[in-house]
Amino acid sequence: MKKRTCLWMTLFLLVSMFVLTKENVSAKGFRFEPDTDGELVIVIDPGHGGENLGADYEGTVEKEITMVVANAMKEHLLKYEDVTVYLTREEDKDLSLLERAQFAQSVNADYLFCLHFNMSEYHTLYGAEVWIQSQGIENQEGYRFGSIWLSDIKDHGLYLRGIKTRLNSKGTDYYGILRHCKEFSIPAALIEHCHLDHLADSGFADSEEDLISLGILDAEAVAKYFGLSSKELGIDYSDYPLVEITPGEQYMAVDSTSPDMCYVEVESCDYETGEITLSLMAYDIDTPMLYYQYSVDGGETFTPLISWPKVDMLSETSPDYFTFSFTVKQETSPKIVVRVHNKYNVTSDSNLLSDFHVFPTRTKDSIPESSNEVMDQSQDVFVDTSSKEEQTNSSFNSLLFQSDNSFLGFMLVILVLVTVLFLSLIVVKGLNTNRKKSRKK
Numbered sequence: 472m473k474k475r476t477c478l479w480m481t482l483f484l485l486v487s488m489f490v491l492t493k494e495n496v497s498a499k500g501f502r503f504e505p506d507t508d509g510e511l512v513i514v515i516d517p518g519h520g521g522e523n524l525g526a527d528y529e530g531t532v533e534k535e536i537t538m539v540v541a542n543a544m545k546e547h548l549l550k551y552e553d554v555t556v557y558l559t560r561e562e563d564k565d566l567s568l569l570e571r572a573q574f575a576q577s578v579n580a581d582y583l584f585c586l587h588f589n590m591s592e593y594h595t596l597y598g599a600e601v602w603i604q605s606q607g608i609e610n611q612e613g614y615r616f617g618s619i620w621l622s623d624i625k626d627h628g629l630y631l632r633g634i635k636t637r638l639n640s641k642g643t644d645y646y647g648i649l650r651h652c653k654e655f656s657i658p659a660a661l662i663e664h665c666h667l668d669h670l671a672d673s674g675f676a677d678s679e680e681d682l683i684s685l686g687i688l689d690a691e692a693v694a695k696y697f698g699l700s701s702k703e704l705g706i707d708y709s710d711y712p713l714v715e716i717t718p719g720e721q722y723m724a725v726d727s728t729s730p731d732m733c734y735v736e737v738e739s740c741d742y743e744t745g746e747i748t749l750s751l752m753a754y755d756i757d758t759p760m761l762y763y764q765y766s767v768d769g770g771e772t773f774t775p776l777i778s779w780p781k782v783d784m785l786s787e788t789s790p791d792y793f794t795f796s797f798t799v800k801q802e803t804s805p806k807i808v809v810r811v812h813n814k815y816n817v818t819s820d821s822n823l824l825s826d827f828h829v830f831p832t833r834t835k836d837s838i839p840e841s842s843n844e845v846m847d848q849s850q851d852v853f854v855d856t857s858s859k860e861e862q863t864n865s866s867f868n869s870l871l872f873q874s875d876n877s878f879l880g881f882m883l884v885i886l887v888l889v890t891v892l893f894l895s896l897i898v899v900k901g902l903n904t905n906r907k908k909s910r911k912k
């Protein structure tokens with residue numbers, strides 16, 4: 472009996488030792504389940520490569536700058552202890568999304584970070600976003616990492632577009648790198664640092680220095696997420712708090728429906744200065760609001776996108792109501808429509824406001840410099856910012872070249888030609904009579 476108790480005791484000790492060492496390892500940086508060995512392995516994937524350039528805008532090529540960011544990120548991460556870092560590609564070469572995920576699996580990756588830069592079809596969007604896997608524990612860990620990264624990139628000065636998921640027609644992750652990593656149970660995040668084709672963002676990525684600081688920012692977010700420490704940097708993130716998650720819940724689900732409400736009213740209208748103040752009531756039950764823009768020609772053309780005031784993409788909240796002002800061009804009777812964009816860029820248009828009189832002519836002095844923050848943002852787009860000279864020039868140009876006035880322009884040219892012809896006929900006739908007269912003499 473005693474022997475048997477001894478055996479059981481030994482077995483119990485061995486098992487508890489095993490469990491304890493396991494827990495020790497997991498406390499040292501493995502904050503989630505699908506860990507396969509005793510090592511923390513990070514894979515950084517510099518987006519695109521080879522023939523696949525990615526975004527290509529005014530001389531900036533995405534495949535090149537993702538490489539710069541990836542190298543800086545790796546270098547900075549290696550300053551932390553107990554971490555192994557790989558890049559999916561060390562050089563400029565083509566690599567399929569499956570190959571990238573397979574590489575991550577081959578090195579027992581604990582997480583893959585895929586680095587990208589953005590560009591939008593009409594060069595209208597701006598801001599930073601993270602795409603995460605849509606389901607399971609990878610979704611939850613994506614949300615946790617995304618929250619840290621977004622908070623850091625916000626402090627860096629970028630507007631936030633949020634943490635997002637996107638599905639394909641099969642209901643799995645739309646982005647291949649996220650989908651393939653999910654197939655291998657590797658959590659992955661696709662980081663879209665900023666938009667290369669928008670002035671609000673491009674200044675964050677237009678020098679090597681900028682790209683290196685983005686790489687360091689990415690590395691810091693990863694170090695915080697894994698609770699790493701660095702003697703070299705004198706940093707200890709081992710107690711860095713992660714956002715609470717509810718087991719089984721799905722985070723950052725895609726919203727394909729348009730904002731539920733968008734209603735606009737006139738707060739005040741000053742015919743002297745041309746300033747109109749509107750109150751906007753708009754919300755989306757599913758996601759926060761991201762941008763708004765307005766039209767003064769009944770919805771034919773809109774201002775560039777303006778940031779939603781006081782939106783918080785970390786808590787996913789945005790105010791339902793705010794007022795904003797702008798100045799209307801003189802001698803016009805505006806037809807105002809406001810367009811609002813939710814987090815997934817699905818839009819709704821407001822009611823039309825058209826009961827305005829014609830705004831009278833006013834001197835340049837009476838136009839206010841700026842009335843508030845919102846007006847500042849929209850100023851560069853708006854009508855009254857162009858000088859008188861430019862306005863005259865453009866109206867002259869439009870007289871000649873715009874399709875509406877092409878007939879008038881054509882008639883003007885004909886009139887000039889006819890006049891020249893008529894005058895030359897008179898001159899020729901005059902000369903002939905003179906010659907005849909001199910001959911008679």
Ligand SMILES: [Zn+2]
Nearest residue numbers: 518525587588
């Ligand atoms: Zn890309």
